[in-house]
Amino acid sequence: MNFNFTEEQQEFRLVLRRFLEDKSPTTEVRRLMETDEGCDPEVWRQVCQDLGLTGVHIPEAYGGQGFGFVELGIVLEEMGRALLCAPYFASTVLAATTILNAGTEEQKVTYLPPIAAGDVIATLAFTEDNGRWDNEGVEMTATASGDGTSGDSYTLNGTKSFVLDGATASQIVVLARKPGSTGDVGLSLFMVAADADGLGRRKLKSMDPTRKLARLEFKNVSAALIGEEGGAAVPFARTIDQAAVCLANEMVGGADKLRETAVDYTLLRVQFGRAIGSFQAIKHKAADMLLEVESAKSAAYYAAEALDDDTEDWPAVASLAKACASDTYMQTAIVTTQMHGGIGFTWDNDTHLWFKRAKSSEAFLGDSHHHRELMMQRWQD
Amino acid sequence: MTEQTEGEIRSEVRAWLEANWDSNLGLVEWRLKLADSGWGVPTWPTEWYGKGLSDGMGRMIDEEFERAGAVTVARTGIRNLAAATILAHGSTMHKEKFLLRILTGEDSWCQLFSEPGSGSDLAGATTRADMKGNKWIVNGQKVWTTSAHHAQYGLLLARTDWDVAKHKGLSYFILDIEQDGVDVQPLRQMNGHASFNQVFFTDAVIEPEFLVSELGDGWKVATTTLMNERRGADGLRKYAKATEQPGRAYAEEAEEIAHQLEPYKWYPQRAGRVDLVIQRARETGKLDDPTVRQEIAKLLTLSKTTQWTAMRARAAQEQGGPPGPEGSLGKLSASNVARKAALVHTMLSGADAMLTGDDSPLEGVIAEILVSTPATSIAGGTDEIQKNIISERVLKLPKETRFDTDRPFREVPRNIVE
Ligand SMILES: Cc1cc2nc3c(=O)[nH]c(=O)nc-3n(C[C@H](O)[C@H](O)[C@H](O)COP(=O)(O)OP(=O)(O)OC[C@H]3O[C@@H](n4cnc5c(N)ncnc54)[C@H](O)[C@@H]3O)c2cc1C
Numbered sequence: 094m095n096f097n098f099t100e101e102q103q104e105f106r107l108v109l110r111r112f113l114e115d116k117s118p119t120t121e122v123r124r125l126m127e128t129d130e131g132c133d134p135e136v137w138r139q140v141c142q143d144l145g146l147t148g149v150h151i152p153e154a155y156g157g158q159g160f161g162f163v164e165l166g167i168v169l170e171e172m173g174r175a176l177l178c179a180p181y182f183a184s185t186v187l188a189a190t191t192i193l194n195a196g197t198e199e200q201k202v203t204y205l206p207p208i209a210a211g212d213v214i215a216t217l218a219f220t221e222d223n224g225r226w227d228n229e230g231v232e233m234t235a236t237a238s239g240d241g242t243s244g245d246s247y248t249l250n251g252t253k254s255f256v257l258d259g260a261t262a263s264q265i266v267v268l269a270r271k272p273g274s275t276g277d278v279g280l281s282l283f284m285v286a287a288d289a290d291g292l293g294r295r296k297l298k299s300m301d302p303t304r305k306l307a308r309l310e311f312k313n314v315s316a317a318l319i320g321e322e323g324g325a326a327v328p329f330a331r332t333i334d335q336a337a338v339c340l341a342n343e344m345v346g347g348a349d350k351l352r353e354t355a356v357d358y359t360l361l362r363v364q365f366g367r368a369i370g371s372f373q374a375i376k377h378k379a380a381d382m383l384l385e386v387e388s389a390k391s392a393a394y395y396a397a398e399a400l401d402d403d404t405e406d407w408p409a410v411a412s413l414a415k416a417c418a419s420d421t422y423m424q425t426a427i428v429t430t431q432m433h434g435g436i437g438f439t440w441d442n443d444t445h446l447w448f449k450r451a452k453s454s455e456a457f458l459g460d461s462h463h464h465r466e467l468m469m470q471r472w473q474d
Numbered sequence: 475m476t477e478q479t480e481g482e483i484r485s486e487v488r489a490w491l492e493a494n495w496d497s498n499l500g501l502v503e504w505r506l507k508l509a510d511s512g513w514g515v516p517t518w519p520t521e522w523y524g525k526g527l528s529d530g531m532g533r534m535i536d537e538e539f540e541r542a543g544a545v546t547v548a549r550t551g552i553r554n555l556a557a558a559t560i561l562a563h564g565s566t567m568h569k570e571k572f573l574l575r576i577l578t579g580e581d582s583w584c585q586l587f588s589e590p591g592s593g594s595d596l597a598g599a600t601t602r603a604d605m606k607g608n609k610w611i612v613n614g615q616k617v618w619t620t621s622a623h624h625a626q627y628g629l630l631l632a633r634t635d636w637d638v639a640k641h642k643g644l645s646y647f648i649l650d651i652e653q654d655g656v657d658v659q660p661l662r663q664m665n666g667h668a669s670f671n672q673v674f675f676t677d678a679v680i681e682p683e684f685l686v687s688e689l690g691d692g693w694k695v696a697t698t699t700l701m702n703e704r705r706g707a708d709g710l711r712k713y714a715k716a717t718e719q720p721g722r723a724y725a726e727e728a729e730e731i732a733h734q735l736e737p738y739k740w741y742p743q744r745a746g747r748v749d750l751v752i753q754r755a756r757e758t759g760k761l762d763d764p765t766v767r768q769e770i771a772k773l774l775t776l777s778k779t780t781q782w783t784a785m786r787a788r789a790a791q792e793q794g795g796p797p798g799p800e801g802s803l804g805k806l807s808a809s810n811v812a813r814k815a816a817l818v819h820t821m822l823s824g825a826d827a828m829l830t831g832d833d834s835p836l837e838g839v840i841a842e843i844l845v846s847t848p849a850t851s852i853a854g855g856t857d858e859i860q861k862n863i864i865s866e867r868v869l870k871l872p873k874e875t876r877f878d879t880d881r882p883f884r885e886v887p888r889n890i891v892e
Contacts, residue, residue, distance in 0.1 A: 224825030298831035364595040366878025366886040430848045445664035456827040
């Protein structure tokens with residue numbers, strides 16, 4: 094196990110940080126979060142084309158950069174830090190990873206290059222109104238139109254909710270099941286064009302306005318199968334665990350940024366004739382925050398490395414990292430608000446932008462209780 | 475006059491209400507009657523609209539009003555604090571000019587204490603009042619001012635002397651809000667509401683007779699206001715219940731309450747809405763989940779012990795004992811409840827915690843809890859300040875060495891406010 098980032102990785106991080114500090118200052122975040130698109134087209138073009146970030150973990154054979162989850166983790170950590178408003182998590186993390194895990198060679202060749210190039214923004218629609226993050230919650234049905242042999246077209250019926258960038262993505266990977274099936278059995282993945290007949294998309298009001306969500310209604314929407322019919326359970330579960338690792342990395346980026354702003358503020362703010370950072374009560378909070386954030390970073394980094402090394406314990410570690418990041422990000426947001434006093438509760442102060450990302454990410458892909466339980470089920474002595 | 479017994483007073487107020495209460499009176503008309511009779515504010519002195527009765531008797535009389543369904547004097551908002559401060563420190567002119575219109579609800583007030591540069595350190599105020607041509611000229615900025623957008627008057631804490639120690643250079647004024655030199659701007663919070671204001675003073679004018687108490691007494695007077703604020707902290711909610719019964723007085727009161735409380739609709743949410751937890755657990759099918767049950771139980775324990783500690787404090791006070799440590803603990807305890815409640819509501823809501831507005835459960839109430847609870851540990855004195863108070867005043871631990879009280883205020887390091 095490697096506990097150091099290589100020089101190239103550190104250089105990569107530095108380039109990204111400079112780019113994002115320049116392109117995603119909070120003035121931009123505030124501007125974009127009020128728009129329906131939630132993304133600046135020119136910055137997105139640079140993310141995709143100049144930096145090649147949309148293909149970072151996609152193999153070169155499919156138009157990507159061919160790096161691993163450690164590099165993807167670095168990208169997400171920096172984006173989480175800068176609160177970049179873009180459909181990156183939806184397209185590169187969720188959709189591309191699903192296709193990588195589930196797609197046939199031909200489908201990968203077809204679907205991945207445009208995603209890697211950023212020409213197509215895709216997303217993954219899996220959760221439904223019941224808010225479950227696992228296979229079991231899927232109720233949407235996929236009915237084969239022919240006699241059940243391959244090459245059939247399928248018709249989707251049902252509802253998906255909490256779909257990241259679901260109102261703006263042009264391609265939607267959908268998890269659905271054979272009518273009458275339950276649990277892991279009968280699940281398949283499909284590709285649906287966003288302008289398909291019978292697909293209704295409604296933007297949801299999201300707690301975190303920098304991350305757009307949508308509810309999608311499918312009424313006899315025709316869809317193309319991805320991978321094997323009935324064989325989606327395993328690749329989907331793998332995708333969600335991988336996404337949890339990615340999210341954990343994104344979250345620790347945000348937490349670290351909050352921690353820094355909190356400490357900076359305590360040096361500037363004077364009460365009772367001294368900087369509030371000189372009060373032990375504040376120093377101890379700052380020290381606790383550092384411990385928590387660094388611990389969560391260790392977990393997120395370790396999980397990405399374990400995933401790339403395909404160690405046996407990586408799914409357990411993925412859940413450990415997500416649970417740790419959920420608790421830490423939220424706690425850091427609460428303490429950062431507190432350390433700012435009244436100003437921290439105002440709209441004009443930037444703390445709430447991260448606070449809301451922390452709250453939304455805490456629930457996204459399952460909260461810490463959910464992931465601690467998964468971790469225990471997966472733990473090996 | 476001999477002391478009346480509780481029973482005698484009760485039958486007296488009951489008889490008076492029976493003879494006089496009429497829901498078809500205009501609100502102001504009825505409240506003028508109340509002020510005249512002394513039953514509106516029985517704990518106030520007899521020469522100023524009251525009957526000089528104890529707090530205990532006051533509560534008993536409240537019960538009689540409730541029983542009769544009679545509308546009370548105006549009690550919401552900062553006007554309460556204004557009245558208490560004026561009664562304690564105001565001149566006869568202040569009392570004549572302001573008290574009655576406070577009781578009738580014709581005037582609204584706001585409290586101009588907190589500043590961008592001084593919150594925890596309230597005595598570090600830098601809004602200045604300078605005597606020029608026999609008038610006080612005020613410059614500076616206040617923040618977190620409740621109700622300033624519809625208030626006629628403000629209770630202003632301002633610095634009048636920069637060459638003495640910080641607490642000694644403050645004075646207390648009554649300021650006419652409706653003048654050119656005062657600019658009231660809404661202050662938006664992270665939960666999207668704008669319940670507070672920023673108030674900017676540019677050569678605002680105060681006539682000399684509206685100084686309260688002596689020059690340099692500002693901190694002492696402000697302490698009276700703050701003590702009353704702490705005592706009546708839940709007054710705003712307690713008295714703000716409109717009834718839907720027919721009658722002109724009821725209708726006018728309901729209108730007054732709606733107007734006053736509109737910006738504070740989210741206030742119950744900031745406390746965490748523990749009352750909704752079981753209902754939500756049932757709705758989300760999580761009431762039988764052992765992990766969830768543990769967290770709910772912890773929350774209910776926190777919430778109940780907070781209530782019971784407050785009740786012990788109140789009971790001790792009613793017996794005339796000195797206020798025990800329980801009193802100072804309530805504020806801190808409320809923060810713990812709010813934080814824990816946000817955690818439990820998140821857990822219960824699952825993916826729905828990612829939503830806001832009317833997409834969020836209970837018409838947005840859940841989202842509002844999640845983004846409002848951080849206020850509890852800041853508003854009205856932060857948790858850290860409460861802990862300093864508890865450790866130094868209650869536990870008598872040695873005081874923190876101070877560097878801001880031993881020199882002229884001019885020399886104390888402070889925030890740079892533009
Ligand atoms: C929702 C809300 C409603 C409010 N309503 C009102 C109102 O109606 N009227 C009004 O006047 N004000 C109101 N306020 C303002 C509130 O009283 C102040 O925000 C609060 O007292 C903190 O002051 P501050 O914002 O200046 O923070 P600061 O005092 O700058 O505090 C920043 C941080 O430093 C810490 N700190 C400061 N001093 C010390 C110390 N000695 N030891 C350890 N830590 C310290 C604080 O705990 C905090 O964590 C409200 C605030 C909010 C959020």
